């Protein structure tokens with residue numbers, strides 16, 4: 001799931017202020033009743049698709065630097081690729097959030113200590129992503145020890 005928010009309307013999203021993208025419709029349907037209850041349905045456009053396609057479209061359609069906030073919670077092996085695209089779409093000073101950046105605490109453990117295959121499978125991608133962000137001069141970032149780790153960063157230029 002990716003969520004992109006902008007405070008001003010654009011030609012792509014004239015009324016809804018947020019775009020939620022996930023190829024799995026069920027993921028959106030789980031959250032939809034809560035969105036309705038909060039009276040926010042008209043402000044969120046759901047696109048059942050692979051986010052890579054939509055982000056490319058948004059860039060092609062001149063939406064670079066137009067979003068205030070982007071949340072990424074997808075396959076950890078894709079985080080670096082998403083970073084390249086989301087950094088283009090967020091405005092300077094805008095915030096991007098990536099979920100699960102502690103990856104069950106495994107990023108701070110040695111490989112030998114980890115018995116779970118799923119955790120092992122994505123651990124190195126998360127470590128690589130965290131290292132890349134920490135060394136990236138274009139962003140100011142902070143990894144919050146909330147839940148499974150949430151990295152927030154601000155685009156500096």
Ligand SMILES: C[S@@+](CC[C@H](N)C(=O)[O-])C[C@H]1O[C@@H](n2cnc3c(N)ncnc32)[C@H](O)[C@@H]1O
Nearest residue numbers: 001002021022023024027050051052073074075
């Ligand atoms: C771990 S789940 C997150 C679900 C929810 N955000 C939560 O915290 O419970 C990951 C979600 O990312 C979606 N996803 C994976 N690759 C994606 C992509 N390329 N574009 C959009 N969504 C993607 C999956 O369909 C899945 O719903």
